[in-house]
Amino acid sequence: MSPLGHKLWRDLWHIKGQAAAIGAVIAVGVLLLVMQTGLVTSLQETRDAYYDRYRMAQVFAPAARAPNQLVDRLAEIPGVAAAYGRVTGSALIDIAGRDLPVQARAVSVPDFGPPPINGYLLVDGRHLDTRQDSEILLLESFAAAHGLRPGDRLSATMNGARRHFRIVGLAQGPEFLYVTAPGEIIPDAARVGVSWMSRAALSAAYDMDGAFNEALLRLGRSATEAEVLDAVDRVLDPYGGLGAYGLEDHGSDRFVTEEIAGLRATSRSVPPIFLAVAAFLLYIVMTRIIQSEREEIGLMKAFGYTDREVATHYLMMVLVIAGGGAVLGAALGVLAGRLQVEIYLEFYKFPFLVFRVDPAAIIAGIGLSIAIASAGGLMVMGRVFRLTPAAAMRPPAPADYSRTGRLAAGIAHVLDQPSRMVLRRITRQPVRMAGSTVGIACGMGLSVAMISLMASFDGTIEHSFSVADRSDLNVTFTHAVGESAIFALRRMEGVIEVEPIRHVPVVFRNGLNDYQGALTGLVPAPRLFRALDRDDREIAPREDGVILGAALARILDIAPGDMLSVEMRQGRQEMLDLPVVGIAETRMGAPAYMELAAMNRAIGEPGRVSGAYLRIDPEVAAPLYQRLNDMPAIAGVTLKSDSREAFQRIMDTGAGAVRYVMAVIAGVITFGVVYNAARIAYAERARDLASLRVVGFTRAEVSFVLLGELVVVTLAAIPIGSGFGFGLAWAVSEAFSNDIYQVSAYPDPASIGSAAVAVLAAAAFSGWVVKRQIDKADLVLALKTRE
Structure with a gap:
């Protein structure tokens, strides 16, 4: 070497x-x-x-009831490589030990051969014997959550009738990577299931003999998706087509x-x-x-x-x-x-x-x-x-310390000698001091950003489940029902308040921007589920316009006062041009709201609702759940507490979990930056500090000369780091936010306080380490210096 x-x-x-x-x-x-x-x-x-x-x-194309012959017509559409019609439906599965049944989706399997589109992977057991109406395959994650195995039996309510099944196998499917209950965006393997049944058995259960209610298409390489979607809609419109959509909207x-x-x-x-x-x-x-x-x-x-x-x-x-x-x-x-x-x-x-x-x-x-x-x-x-x-x-x-500037000259006479030395160092070397300040501010900013981000995630949960949604549970009906169902809910013992709601599938269009979602109808003065602005003030639904969630407004690039085209996919399926009358600060999904009666009039189905929010008496919750389970029109009942727990798990896994890792990393880096600043300052002045000891300064006075500088730099870095931290928090929250949930970064005094404590603790520890080095300084080295 x-x-x-x-x-x-x-x-x-x-x-x-x-x-x-x-x-x-x-x-x-x-x-x-x-x-x-x-x-x-x-x-x-x-x-x-x-x-x-x-x-x-x-391409996915749901419909009310289309004859099987239409599959051939769909396959003949230019650009379509294959078409397949199947039957799907909702079900309620009874699980031992649970007061409420679990919502599930039933999917048909061809009576002969595997599904040509949207196949499944058998992970345990065997395939269906399609001659046996009582056999089903169950989604593997759902079965694991409830300890179900091939050979077990279960009962389910399908289309208002109770049926009994035997599980013969467990499966997974590419269309069920992320499974949510109807009307929800939160996955929960224990609360949402999927079952595969023979086409004959499922058709009989949902009165779909000779028909299908969902078409699946695969496209050729030269296909233009928009043209195929328009052609599919034209074919299925007479049969209750609900609007075809591409894989990106699945x-x-x-x-x-x-x-x-x-x-x-x-x-x-x-x-x-x-x-x-x-x-x-x-x-x-x-x-x-x-x-x-x-x-x-x-x-x-x-x-x-x-x-x-x-x-x-x-x-x-x-x-x-x-x-x-x-x-x-x-x-x-x-x-x-x-x-x-x-x-x-x-x-x-x-x-x-x-x-x-x-x-x-x-x-x-x-x-x-x-x-x-x-x-x-x-x-x-x-x-x-x-x-x-x-x-x-x-x-x-x-260095020339003969002139310390007006500020130093004005206060030098009230300071002792060590303090004047600190002041001279800061005023005569502002660039170097600024560099140290910026370095510590960067560490402070990282801490502020990560702590603010964690608070923002928690704020998303609190806003969604305590401020905007003040109900205890919500029910979803199998189809749009009349107001008599709401009256029946209000008459039940234990129900304190009922608020009807309706979701209608729509396509929002603003110029070149479009989004396939749902329009939610709210009562004129909602109490249990509300649209709120950035200051958590209620935005009342109006008959003459729509309220858009902040995420949806960003996707469509639209502002209040602009006109929005809303293509209804139910009822008369009209195209409405409505003004945007407000932007709601929603933290989950990309919703849109309208006054319920006005929305029903627009689709030609007055007095219809698809669900309701309920506030209940917890003392009689168990018998109330049983009565809700016995109502044939109810497709599912969701407890808000279960949804909140599921959403918390989302926040703690996937990209949301990164915030914890980054918070720890920010703390480590903050210490590293402060420690470096202290070590560099000591290395630059080691001989000077040793010389001070030689001329009679005490260890405490010498330490004050160096550590006083560190204190001033650290305190100056805190406000700078706070501003940088909020800017970084905004940038990171924008990266984390998506259609599923939105994380809003906002100034949080607690975040500044926590980060400031972390920086001061790092500075104190670094100062202690450096002070030990000062106390051990080699005084002979100072005496040997030629200066």
Whole structure:
């Protein structure tokens, strides 16, 4: 090893604490990049392979009741490669130990052969014997949640009739990666089931002999989806077609796609922040090292080392720190990705999910880390080239503290000597002090952003389930029913309040933007479920316009006062042009609201409702659940407490779980930044502080000279870091928000307080570490200095 090589490792060992802190910042950035990029690749490729293997439909076309002969007409539409008609329906499954039945979806299987489109994967048991009406396949995740196995029996209510079945197998399907109950967006394997039955048995149960109520289509490579959707609607309109839609609007695929998009957004936005902070810290450290090693640089040049060799020596120090952190981050990213895949495998119902290491992400992460770190190092390399041996071996000119500015002059007479020294340092070296302040502010900002983000997630849950929704449960009817059903609910013992509601499938259009969703009809003065603005003030539904959720308004790029086209997919299926009369601050989904009676008039079905919100007496809840279960028109009953627990699980898994990881990382980085600032300040003034001890200053006074500077810099960084933190929190919340849920970042004093405490604690610990070094300072070294 060359002499410069020996010096390199000695120098790295000397600054091992600072190097480790900077390497950790780089490792975190690379970890997030490798983990999230790998998760995007794994989810996307597994989903695509799963869809292709089991022939996932690309067009879905629900209808009221269409004759089987229409399948051939659908197959003849230009661009359609295959068409398949099936029967689907809702069911209520009785589970032992539960007061309320579990909602399920029943799907038909051809009497001969496997489904040509939207097949299924048998994971346990055997396939159906389609000659046996009582045999079913059950969704594997639902069966696991209730301990059901092949051979078990269960009963279910289908189309108002109680039926008994035997489970012969457990299955998974590509269309059921993300399963939710009707009218909900929260998945819960224990509360939502799927069963596969023979076509003959399911047709008999739902009066669909010789007919189907859902068509599935696969498209050719040259197909234009919009043209196919229009053609399918024309064919099915006479038979109660509810509007064909593409795979991107399918509920399960939309949730998976949003998760992938969220991971992709955070992988592009968050890692560069950590790498930029690392580059800044490296710049400060290298500046300090080159300044303190002036004499060594002069000696190296005097002994014949060229400018290039000396500069390469210091650049190698940067590359070792950056490269070591990047390699460690890549290894930890692979490990973290494999652990995260296990969470996704439970959350999304893939048959398998293997973390795919993306070599490009590793190469990009390591290369970007080294490039950014090198940029920070190269900014100070010019000083090496400018130093001649003679000038370098002379000590630098002492700093001029004769003038401390008007502020210092005005208050110097009331300060003791150590305080004046702190004030001089700050006022005479404002750029250096500003650099330390910005570094600590970056760490403070990361802490504020992550704590604010956690509070925002909790605020989403609180707003959705306590402020906007004040009911205890909601019921969903099998079909749109008359007001007599609401009167029946109000007469039940234990029901305190009932509020009817109706959901109608629609397509919203604003120029080139469109969105397939639902229009919700609310009573004129809702109490149990309300539309609220940003200040949580109620927005009353109006007959002459619609209220859009904030997410939907953003998707459609529309504002209050603009006209919105609403294509109804029920009743008369008219196209309405309605003004937007308000924007609701919704945190879940992308809803739209209208006055219930006006909406029913628009579709030609007055007095109809599809569900209701209830407030009940908890003392008589159990018998009330039984009476609700006995009502044949009810498709499902959902307790708000169950939905809240399910939503909390969503927030704690998937992309939502990343906020906990990032909060821990932010705390570590905050400490690393503050610790680096303290160590750099001590390294720059070690001889000066030792000299003060020689001339008679006490240990406490010498410590105050250095730590007072750290206190001032830290306190100045807190307000700057708070502003940066809220900006970062807004950017990250935008990346996390999607059609499923919206995370709103807002100024939270508690977040500032918690982050400020973390920064002050890091500063106190760093100050304690540095004070120990001051107390152990070598006074002989100070006496030997030539200054």
